[in-house]
Amino acid sequence: MKHIYFFALCSLWSLSVLAGNPDRQGEAGAAQLLMNPWAPSAGLHSLGTSYVTGVEAMRLNPAGVSRFAGTQVMLGYANYLQGTDISMQAIGVTSQVGNGGALGFSVMSLDFGDIAVTTTDQPEGTGALLNLSFINVGLTYSHQFENKVSVGITLRGVSEATSDVSSFGFAIDAGVQYVTGEKEEFKFGLSLRNVGSRMAYGGQALATEAPNPDPSADYKLTLEQRSAGFEMPSVLNIGASYDFLSSIEDQRVTLVGNFTANSFSRDQLGAGLEYAFREQFIARVGYRTDLDASTASEGTAADESPLYDGISAGASLRVPFRKGDPTRRFSVDYAYRSTRVYNGTHNVGLSLSF
Template identity: 55%
Template sequence: MNKITTLLFAVALVWGVTESAFAGNPDRQGEAGAAQLLLNPWAESAGLHSMTTSFVSGVEAMRINVAGLSRINKTEVQIGHGRYLEGTDILLNGLGVSQKVGESGAIGISLMSVDFGDIPVTTTDQPGGTGSTFSPSFFNLGIGYSHTFENKISVGVLFRGVSESIADVNAFGFALDAGVQYVTGENDNFKFGIALRNIGGRMQYGGEGLTTQGPSPNNGGYELTFNQRAADFELPSMLNIGLSYDFLITGGTHRITVLGNFTSNSFSQDQVGGGIEYSLKDFFMVRGGYRYEFGAGDADTFDDPIYTGLSAGATIAVPLGKDTPESRASRFAIDYAYRTTRVWNGTHNIGVRISI
């Protein structure tokens, strides 16, 4: 497949996902559920406020832009942990594996869960608590595939199952992600990406927890069990468009990457932002970014967002072999990120990954 054909294919896919994403109605802001799909457990991309649409790769691509899944050496394993809004005791946990398939493709699987801790059980008769606790189970499992054409254009698709439940109430749904990445320039300096995320059917809660006991009609003298139907809800679909440029200094020993990103949310305000990342031989990286949410500060219309917009992070990578002209050396890396918040004490992310 020549470059013109692959470029036309990518443009067609981009056009299709763009048309779908901008079909949302801004009057529906705040009506979506399954907010866990908006949370990021991976520290490397969190350090840039998840704005790495144009160059994210490997396991993290399954959360940001699945097209980057195939831009790995051979195999990548990653574990992520986040302390969401420090002080709320909400934890994020992620586990993912990506594996090269053939010369240009890759398949991956990722699992993310949200830990809310133990929540006291309260009732109308005992509003102070019954003495027992419960813990909601929120998790999502994604399986994705990506293919790179001539090392320039990558396309990918991911299917994700979404589950939210407590002991007697649950909801389950499916979501679809699709994305494109394009790389060009003398040293592949310029990168462009577009990703459509969380497209799927409506979800609805059900289970015994929604039933109530009540008297039978017409004074029958006995009680009946009534099932209450919960309202269904949509997934928080979004469209991400990003670009970046790598400035290579002294033959690539030092790399400075600048990036920009725009996010169109179907059920919340749109966002725009940018960031910068410095890398020393890909052994040490430090990064920071700022993301602005439209409507922030307009007290007459919108509440201020939780995040103030600032983010920062760092990576230390230890080589496990030698770089060769054919492939990049295996690496063990530790990532950390912090995002400031208007209330509570920010969100911390830490993760480890092995690339071979």
């Protein structure tokens, strides 16, 4: 049965790749679904489709939720494009249930800093601040079959709103991970994310006044402007990793590779390395690039190079509560991703596993 599940999912995702349309690039909304608030996976540019576990798996590949032994609670914070005053906050929890199953729940929000409200009559500002609320909530179920194949699915609600206009939609993430090798050193993963309903904004802010066609009337008409709908930024990830088990005890080096097919932007290819000493100190570095990216001459508005210029790095310090039991621990994580504009994205995180 596990092989049937595996190949059925592979066939489904292959069809999804063929369904892409490059003419639609740049038309998707809900970009918050492509942001990663978790520091460990951000240090590898979110390339860990094949081996990510626990809370982070709800963002990259829900199949990895059931591969984490026990319960994990994680807090994440990111200073997105330092200098823009945009930040990400997230909290997530996963826990094993039943025989081979696991449940997860996560909440992520965006903070855009202080943005002044301006109008045509008061272009310098009214004195009020814009109240923006961008939140997505996910509920995940994952199941592991005989420690070789795991599958998972996430149902996510997406909300984007101001005080007088809002939009809401639903999205589904699904994934599979396969582990093999004498010491389970080879891992393979697939995930299809952000497949969901179209979203459109509505609310009082879209109302406008228009002249009354009746010349005898002394009042104006209030009309509603219909906003254009937009789709979720669907993404297909295909990843693999291999653990090089060092001849020196308690050391590990993992080579990671990942291909990302974006429905509304250029595809991406990346690779990274992760080094672990006793699974207590972990350092990681990654590189990711957009395929077919072209860069115009310097200083022109037509510059099409990617936002992230390729390099990412991070580290984790894991402190076990009891010697010889790595599943019960406290972790501190940090990641940095270099960007073409502004001063990069910084992630920090805390996690508790028991």
